Amino acid sequence: MAPVVSQLTIDSRDPHALAAWWAEVLDWRYVWEPAPDDDEIEISPPSGDATNWLFIRVQDAKSTKNRVHPDLRPPEGSDQATELARLLALGATRVDIGQGEVPWVVLADPEGNEFCLLRGTPSQAAAALAAELEDNAES
Incomplete structure (x- = not known):
């Protein structure tokens, strides 16, 4: 166990x-x-x-990039842009950790701890995973 x-x-x-x-x-x-x-x-x-x-x-004080960070998804009924605006209004800041062009947004909390805001909601992510599993099963 x-x-x-x-x-x-x-x-x-x-x-x-x-x-x-x-x-x-x-x-x-x-x-x-x-x-x-x-x-x-x-x-x-x-x-x-x-x-x-x-x-x-x-x-x-925090001095380097996090080795572990949370990835957040927008809640059902919302989207990345809406949730990004809410997080920024609460005091999150955009950060560049060398991520380049990616579909998620890298942010930091008020103490500088990085976290990511992903693009899809939990149900959208589940649907994408189910479709991928189905495609792999057919291969």
Whole structure:
């Protein structure tokens, strides 16, 4: 049996602010109500269908490109342009990490952690995968 991922841990200079920002971006909730002096803040999806994110206070600032980053899809009923406008209005910034011409948008959160906004919604991605699997089965 394989281990279960409990949380994705994210180092942060200000875990309160960064957890609040990501909770708003993802429409997630706090696992517990954080106290002002908490050095760890955890958020989770209301549905419980994804791994929680744990923000931990660190003293050093981010200095290089992330080795791991989240890829976000626009929610059903939306699209990449609409979600991009919302993320930028919340304080995300566009970043160039050498990605070149790609169909996704590379962004950074308020502490500079990169993440990508993909083009299709979850149902569009599922349909594309199903079509690809069907094509491969016919080959």
